[in-house]
Amino acid sequence: MGLPINKEHLKLGLRYIENKDFIYNLKVVRRTDMRVVHYLNQFFGGIGGEEFASTGVSSQEGAIGPGRLLQQLIDGESEVVNTIICGDNYAAENLDEITDFVVNSVREAKADLFVAGPCFEAGRYGVAAGAICAAVSAQVGIPVVTAMAEENPGVDLFRQEIYIIDSGANVGAMSEVLEKMAKILNKLKNHQEIGHPEEEGYIAQGIVRDEILEENAATRILDMIIAKTAGKSYKSELTQTAFEPIPAPPAVSDLTNATIAVVTDGGLVPKGNPDNMPPIAAEIWGSYDIASLDDLQSGDYDVQHRGYDNRHVLDDPDRLVPVDVLRELEEAGAIGKVYEEFLSTSGLANPIANSRRLGQEMAKKLKSAGVDAVILTST
Amino acid sequence: MTAVTPVARMVGSNRVVQGKGIVYPLGDAEISNDDEKALRRDIVQQALDALSSEVSET
Known part of the structure; x- marks a missing residue:
């Protein structure tokens, strides 16, 4: 059968084996170059939408979804060796457990880098990603990065501890966001200096660094005042804190005479909206x-x-607006009165300025109606 | 009253009560109706206790 084997064939065969060996070795080198572990929520991890938000944590070999592009963008031969996926509700409600799970997985995988997200405006995802990145950074000591929109509650919780790329709200910008994440990871792993937030695309951490400037403070502030007076744009050198402290209202002295209102941001409305x-x-x-x-x-x-x-x-609205229990307390005399209406809005992906206005309007109405205290339920 | 208390604290809420879950701050679909109502009563009572207690800045 076939051609008789001669010396040339033997040489070819040898070269084939050598090449195969060479390729095999390359692969081994590749696998040990930069090992990345990636955290995703159930949606980006391909499990499903909101109805799967209670899915527990799981770990899969290799890159999934955004991780596929990410591993191509990191310098050198990088590979997402492990993707950890968890439902948003499960993560938010079991944050300590998830954090431990991820830290252990990162150690077991001998990861060089850790990435979570991008999370865009998804609040529960952002809070989990931020907490996990902070824990991996502190406990394992490898470079970490995540990305989210500035309005994501994860930003203010973790911006000081980790680099959070500003993803904006648009999920369509995924590849640009991943590029920025990869760029900062490359710098972190090579111990290169990280530039200004606006250059690198991350959200300011509130770190003040010395810098040599050509003009002194008096000149700079005058330039700002002139620009401001002329209605031109200028850039302040101070960053504003996002949340001012809110003075605690005094305690309700006598609940048995108090009118209590329920407000919710869980979006409960009468049938037909x-x-x-x-x-x-x-x-x-x-x-x-x-x-x-x-x-x-x-x-x-x-x-x-x-x-x-x-x-x-929907199965039982008292799970959000507890009228049944409050009415019993009212009848038992434990509270004076349940206010005759409940107030409701949808607290999802709402800009802070807008939320603040909604809250002020609600407070005004309740105050003028003589309400003494409010129970705000939030999903 | 929320299951995600870190967010409530981050925005500066003065009185925060731990809710049962994100999908139902005052409920639990896994337990009997009577137990669920007792849970709801307990969480509402915690809120009333918080409202009638003075709090200080930390």
């Missing part, structure tokens, strides 16, 4: 009569909020 409450970035709030109700009935309400699985609240 009479005010057209949007399920995301709501600019309005509603006020709905409960004066004659002892218990909120399933079927009488809708939920306008796309950030959590609404089925449990």
